[in-house]
Amino acid sequence: MTPNEKAKILSEALPYIKKFYGKTMIIKYGGNAMIDEELKHSFAKDVVLLKLVGMNPIIVHGGGPQINERLNKLGKNGIFHKGMRVTDEETMGIVHEVLASISTEIVDLIKKNGGKANSLSQRESKGFIRAKKLTVPDNDIDLGYVGDIDSIDPFFMSDLSNHGIIPIIAPIGYGIDNKVYNINADVVAGKLAEVVNAEKLVLMTNTKGVLDSQEKLITGLVPKQIERMIAEGTLSGGMLPKINAALHAAKSSVTSVHIIDGRVQHALLLEILTDQGVGTLIKSH
Secondary structure: OOHHHHHHHHHHHHHHHHHHOOOEEEEEEOHHHHOOHHHHHHHHHHHHHHHHOOOEEEEEEOOHHHHHHHHHHOOOOOOEEOOEEOEOHHHHHHHHHHHHHHHHHHHHHHHHOOOOEEEOOOOOOOOOEEEEEOOOOOOOOOOEOEEEEEEEOOHHHHHHHHOOOEEEEOOEEEOOOOOEEEOOHHHHHHHHHHHOOOOEEEEEEOOOOEEOOOOOEEOEEOHHHHHHHHHHOOOOOOHHHHHHHHHHHHHOOOOEEEEEEOOOOOHHHHHHHOOOOOEEEEOOO
8 A cells, every 4th residue: 555545544534533523432342353363453453543533432342152152161052032142040150251251351452552441340330231131022932131221320431431441341231139131232232322322333243234135235224124124034133133222223312323344354443434334324314
């Protein structure tokens, strides 16, 4: 790449930096970007850069592949219902342990790449994500320790962001019964985006974005189209929690929602700071 080409890329980012200065971005970190070493560092660099140019990224992470690996080693098979992990008491303990380890790793990655980050411990913050047991219409399915969000207290995240620190959040909630619940990370990210009036919600995935029935990328969607695709069965499985979180956020105060390909290096920067998107943009109308 020539110096002129590099300069062109930097100048292309300027209007976006001005537009999103001081704005909050909720980023759900998951999929291959959490496993591949190059993608891990690429993600961390992107997040640090967004913070340094004046944006407020907040990271919500999943842990599906790592949890599955740990369960397989223990001879436990992961069971899913409509994209939600069925979680018994033993599995909940494993989930909690793995997610805590991932939070620590993300904090270390961001620090190694010149940023400041802190993992928000639910215990220390007295459970800023309040949850209840998730029930589903299928009466014969008990999801166990899978939670639905009751409320989120944004104070701890806002306080960290205001002090130049990037908050790292695991999708764990506490119930009034003091039980710990596993919550789908896309659901947490979507609800958090609503609570803090985020400018953007970015959901990283292992596909190009939202695909149609012919497996072709759909670059833009509005709620009516999403509702039709769900009814037709085009959207199903692990994409359902993602798309439902995106739908709720787009209908609330979140300006735009992006489902992007986390397998692409610097996917965050490409989506937020350039004219070239790497996924599906979902708008409220």
